[in-house]
Amino acid sequence: MPLLDTPVRFGVQIQPQHSTYAQIRDAVLRMEELGVDILFNWDHFYPLSGDPDGLHFESWTMLAAWAEQTERVEFGALVNCNSYRNADLQADMARTIDHISAKGGTGRFIFGTGAGWFERDYDEYGYEFGTPGSRLRDLEQGLARIETRWAKLNPAPTRRIPVLIGGKGEQKTLRLVARHADIWHSFVGHEELPHKLDVIAKWGETEQRDLSQLVISNELQGRDAAFADALFDGGVRLYTLGMSGPDFDYDLVQRWLDWRDAKNA
Template sequence: MPLLDTPVRLGVQLEPQHAPYSAFRDAVLRLEEMGVDILFNWDHFFPLSGDPEGMHFESWTMLAAWAEQTERVEFGALVNCNSYRNPDLQADMARTIDHISAKDGTGRFIFATGSGWFERDYEEYGYEFGTVGSRLDDLADGLARIEARWQKLNPAPTRRIPVMIGGKGEQKTLRLVARHADIWHSFVRPGELAHKLGVIERWADREERDTSGLIVSNELKRRGEDDADDLYDAGVRLFTLGFGGPDWDFDLVKSWLRWRDAKNGA
């Protein structure tokens, strides 16, 4: 079962497209000051909406800048694409960003990852696209290597870096959630969550891993408070909000922060 006694948190995903980097720098500062819990970007090389040739920035270099710029907020990609970088390199990059962000001695980086899907990225950057199954197999291999590399790095990460896995496939993705994840992210509707969590529990029994501390994450974009209430009742405790610029609607974030605080009894 998911961890239900943890506070509700709000993560805002700044879509890294269609704006100059100075706008992202300003937005990150404003969102941290507003009290957002987690900041995300995404790991692609081209816009996912709007002008396909529009401005776009790379994920990990942006995250390293956020690590230095911010003081309190956690952050990561929603989600990293396992295909684009050697797994041991990913582990080293994550450890380094973890240290950059450790203003009080403890890092704030969340390693959120998935198997990849945006074929244009693969074609234009020279990665083998493969199949859904082959990419998931690569993710399974990559996660094992990443966790092993974290045990070898000097210096070690400042904390056990939380692993967040996105997706809902029952045969491979949810088994990886059961094996590795601290946070499971999906777009699953409230009525589906109990079934999917049951699948994760069954895989956890097979993997001999305790998932009682698993945090369930879901998306708020194009959803209202009634949907969010239903997701909360189904066990979601991390809510993410896709946030497109450059004309960001900060009032929308304020409204979700009020909803979060009401759920937390603040």
């Protein structure tokens, strides 16, 4: 599969846990001012680390606020859980946030999505947890409905909303990447990356889809510049950094921005 050679972009996942909303809002402003390319949150109802009953906020309502608050950055969930909302509703919510963020131009929303995995979310909020297979089947059906709904909405989205799919499962997830995604996100290391890209390429042939514009994305949390360099050599062009507050490490963000800028020089 030919790898897309575009400028490196850097995103920060502001994890919506253990912080007040005022602290999260301030972090969004600071990240945009620093020059971060994309801001993400996540779609859970409880913290994933630290105090399991600590402060936590919902994803989509927060993203709508970011759409109004920000001027330049792209943004979305890393990732939305397909299980929690009707697929057509997800499409309409995404389209609406896309328009909120446009401000006279094109929207900046990225539709990051996945099948879901955090059982407590399901149990506490009354969703059927099912199995990994059933959740992936639901995601497959949901993505088709979302794309169909986007074509029907009035007004239409301001642009073809980019779809980000996370995961590395070769039989189902990577086939959905080949069928639907504009961005593939994973945590795989540089040693595993070529094999996964080969799998995506084979699924692309099956799906008869041109994947030459697929953006390869990966995570930086707990990794160093040498690791990021190796991912770059493997084709990664979007890097994300997960970060919880309330004390956001802006010096670390700046170091990764400097690394990005050096790559793009």
